[in-house]
Amino acid sequence: MLRDADTPTATISPGDVTQDDFRRAMSLLGAPVVLVTTDGAHGRHGLTVSAICSVSDTPPTVLICLNRSNRSHAAFLRNGAIGISILAEGQEAIAGAFASSRLSSEERFANGMWRVGASGAPLLQQAVATLDCAVASVQTSGSHDVLFCRVNAIAHPSDDGHGLAWFDRRFHVLPRFTTQF
Incomplete structure (x- = not known):
């Protein structure tokens, strides 16, 4: 819906965007809730992320953004094995x-x-879907590394769960629709 020209909106001048401004705006961008896990010579680690998206289906690739200050960051890069478990309603x-x-x-x-x-990464059995991946490349941007991960296997343990999303700093349930678009 377009706003009427007389409706006031908060505007932030270019160059004046603060970390809080940016975080508030990004909290209004709905995101999936997934567990990202790894295991290997550098230990078993896992964390919740919402900075994940598909990149390509040829070859199947996703990207995950990890903060370099996270205590598990090095283990993800060194192990190279990535498990992605897409969470469902009730897994908050x-x-x-x-x-x-x-x-x-x-x-x-x-x-x-x-x-x-198969990669050695842990996968949550009760997830809506799991992806077993290997790190293909890494790109640094700001405080984060962007991991491009090749998807080697996918499982859909349950077809009856609803997805879990993060929006406005709260969990929300995403219902499944039976209508095809």
Whole structure:
């Protein structure tokens, strides 16, 4: 819906965008809620991310943005194996556990039931879908590294779950629609 020309809007001048301004605007961009996990010689680690999207279906590739200051960052790069578990309605607590900086890796993985993908990465059995990936390349941007991950296997453990999204700093359930568009 377009605003009437007389409707006031808050405007931030170019160059005056603060970190808080940017975070507020980005909180209004709906995002998936996924667990990103790894295991290998550099340990088992996992975290909740919403900065993920598909890149290409030829070859199947996704990108994940990881903050370089995250304590698990190096393990993801060194292990090279990435598990992506797309969360469902009712999995808000596990998303919170994997987002918490206060919990150890063991405490995080004590939540849920896990299987090991062909890459060695842990995958949540109750996820809407899982992707077993390998890091193909890494690009640095600001405080984050963008990991381009080749998808080697996909599983849809449940066809009856609803997706989980993050919008306006809260979880929201995404219903499945039976109508095809």
